[in-house]
Amino acid sequence: MADRQNRDLRDNPATLPLWLVLLGNLLMGVSLWLIGAGGMAAKLILLGFWIALLCRFVRQIRVGGGLLTGGLILAALTGLIATGNGASLEKLRLIGNLLMLPVGLLVGRMVGRDSLRLMIPVLVLYLLLSSSFQMTHEGLRLNQPFLFLGLFALCSVARWRGHQLLSAGASVAVLLSQTRIAVLAMLVNLIGMIRFSRAMTWLVGVIVLAGVGWIAVSHLPRLFLTHGSGRLAFWQDFWGLWQGGSVGQRWLGFGAGAVEETLSGYQSFASFGALHNDHFRMLFETGILGAGLWLFGWGVMLWSVRHARLAVCILFSAMLTMVTDNTLNYGHYLICCGIAAGIAARAGCDHG
Template identity: 60%
Template sequence: MNGNRTTASFAKPGIGKPHLGKPHLGKTDRRSGQNARRRLPIWVVIAGNGVMATSFWLLGAGGMLAKLVLLVFWVLMVAGSLRTIRLGPGLLTGLLVLAGLTGLIMFGNGAGDEKIRLIGNLMMVPVGLVAGAVIGRDCLRILMPAMLFYLILSSSFYLTHEGARLNHAFLFLGFFALCSVCNFGHRRWLMMATAGAVFLSQTRIAVIAMLINAIGMIRFSRAMTWIAGLIGAGIVVGGVMAYLPRLVMTHDSGRLAFWKMFAEIWRDGSDGQRWLGFGAGSVEEILSQTASFGSFGALHNDHFRILFETGIVGALLWGTGWAVVILIVRQTRLAVCILLSVFVTMITDNSLNYGHYLICCAIAAGISAQEGKNGEPVRND
């Protein structure tokens, strides 16, 4: 260590010199098991909470403003730590992939504002991942109080033909990811309350993603884990069957019909459209011409959306980018599970549009990758 600076490198945990063959996001202090870095000044934390609160309240206004405030703030926070970041093969590859995908969108078809919107959404995960790695748990001091305050004040149930559902499913899911790497005394109670909120949202993909995240926290070597886990799983399944029927329904909510329609459009497109895409915003433009646009509104499959809007080239870059970030954090099981949970939500939802959710999960994964050792979950005791 040099002073209190932490280098975001690709070093094997517990070894002083960086080893480029072992992807890792940083070095840890052997004595404490936590990153030896200077804590952020209290005025930065307070100001950061104010910016985050502003960003959350702007969500009600719609549009890009809320996500723009969020992204610009964390880009500035990362920029303040640039001197601590060392480019290794994994990080350099990720930057090149991101630059390639960004260039493909910018010089491809589509309206200018849609291009900016898509690029901004794509930036959330890499920016959050780097922020979590170089700033550490101070990110939680900036993000969690404002987020908790917003969730308490703005959460409510709304009635559907499938019963009452709690709103903000993906914000609660992002908050759960942050809880999984925090270390204050009563975090388990807060995590249980957050998990309950995700269940009450009756959003199936959110529940699945939360369970994937939870797998990264479980120590499977303990017999008590299996005993308590089986009993708890039985209780949860019984409660879901009795009181949350939507979670066990098998309908596709009309997704398959739209996926088939877009698959046919993509197949019948020109060679240029299949390889380079129909352009940013083309999915919404086509959907707006259908009678179901008001109720459906989006494709509900981000992976397919990337293929449709950026073509085969963009899809290859997209898949490579995900492979790179997983490889970078692969030595920490919790970080891998958090990123995989995000990847899974993108199969049946529009997670790429949920900037706050993405950056919460990415920050949590970055913190976990920075602090975890040898594939074990981050210790929070």
């Protein structure tokens, strides 16, 4: 026990002064409350603060092969977007969205668990004050599933007393949202937290899984519906548009914001909103070159944290949500995942 405590102290020194913690909570609170207002203000505050915080640790950053490769890929993808088609505002928005996860990953690696003090308190407060059940044709659903999912990711790397209770609360909230991809991502994150070598894990896990499964089947029917909310039809349309584009459009994309611009011509745009597949979106807006850089970037991030199973699971869970949702637009969720994965990689949290 003493060795573990000493290791945690070495991995997570108290580096942030109280004034910075208070300022961070204030700015994160402002950013969260600006989400409802739309626009870019919330993301500018979010991204600007964490980048500024990284500048405090710039002397400690060791530029290895992984960081250099990742930086070059991000720079190439950013340059491709900046010089491509699309309005300047849409280019800035997409570039900012792409920065969220890498910035969070660097924060987790450089600052460690001390960074949780800047995010968890205000996130919990915001969720308590703003979360509510919404009536849909499929029953009541709790809103903001991805913020709860981000909170779950942060709690999965926390080590303070009571974090398990908060993690359990976040997991229940994700289940009550009845958002299938969020629940699946949470399960992937959970795999990284479990010590599979313990017999008690299997005994308790089977009982808990059976109980949760029974409750979900009985009271959360939406989790098991097979419809795609019209996603497949839109994906087929966009696939046809991409195939019918010029050689330049297939290789370099239709430009930032092209997805929303195209969808605005559909009568169902108001209800559908976006493409709900960020991987396909990157192919459509940045072409084969951009999609290649996008996937290569994911590979570099996963490879850089390969020594920590929890970090791999957190990153993979975020990547998974992008198959059927617009996760690139969820900056706060991506920052949370990046910080959590960075902390897990820093601490070498391999629960194998």
